[in-house]
Amino acid sequence: MTVKVTLPDQESTELLARQIVAALPDLPAGWLVLLEGELGSGKSTFARAVLREYGYPGPVPSPTYTLVEPYSLPGFDAYHIDLYRIADGGELEFLGWSDLENGLRLVEWPARVPQLYAGSDLLLTLKYADQGRLAELSAQSERGEELIRNLPGLSTSYRP
Numbered sequence: 001m002t003v004k005v006t007l008p009d010q011e012s013t014e015l016l017a018r019q020i021v022a023a024l025p026d027l028p029a030g031w032l033v034l035l036e037g038e039l040g041s042g043k044s045t046f047a048r049a050v051l052r053e054y055g056y057p058g059p060v061p062s063p064t065y066t067l068v069e070p071y072s073l074p075g076f077d078a079y080h081i082d083l084y085r086i087a088d089g090g091e092l093e094f095l096g097w098s099d100l101e102n103g104l105r106l107v108e109w110p111a112r113v114p115q116l117y118a119g120s121d122l123l124l125t126l127k128y129a130d131q132g133r134l135a136e137l138s139a140q141s142e143r144g145e146e147l148i149r150n151l152p153g154l155s156t157s158y159r160p
């Protein structure tokens with residue numbers, strides 16, 4: 001299933017993130033969320049809002065240079081990952097990817113590693129639209145489907 005949501009401003013990107021957290025398990029271990037969209041489309045804004053909603057109080061820097069920013073949350077780990085500088089899937093090993101698999105993974109530029117899509121749960125695509133953004137959220141797994149069905153208040157969306 002795919003839902004489209006118009007996001008006229010940064011607050012609505014953050015609201016979508018909070019709605020998705022509300023539909024995710026309290027311990028989202030192993031969930032893989034892919035974040036697509038051009039530079040500045042709001043991928044890091046979304047990831048930051050997810051981490052905040054799970055209670056992370058500190059700064060959430062962009063992982064552009066570190067590639068992986070780890071977050072220790074009550075009962076689980078989360079990883080904010082940026083694959084922009086990754087040339088192909090073979091380099092995931094260098095990132096220690098297999099050590100991240102039990103965490104909630106929020107991945108920017110996932111298209112660098114096409115193999116990631118098969119094992120993912122949700123794909124969020126952000127596009128520029130007027131001054132705001134258009135989000136397309138699509139399920140990539142059974143539990144992703146269930147999450148989208150349980151999303152509250154998608155009044156601005158349609159379900160094709």
Ligand SMILES: Nc1ncnc2c1ncn2[C@@H]1O[C@H](COP(=O)(O)OP(=O)(O)O)[C@@H](O)[C@H]1O
Pocket residue numbers: 007008009010011012013037038039040041042043044045046108131132133
């Ligand atoms: N729905 C939206 N409408 C307009 N601006 C937005 C929206 N969501 C986020 N922004 C703004 O767009 C920029 C997104 O930056 P960032 O999240 O770092 O993008 P990315 O990680 O995709 O490169 C920020 O300046 C943020 O304030």
Ligand SMILES: [Mg+2]
Pocket residue numbers: 043044045062108
């Ligand atoms: Mg970013």
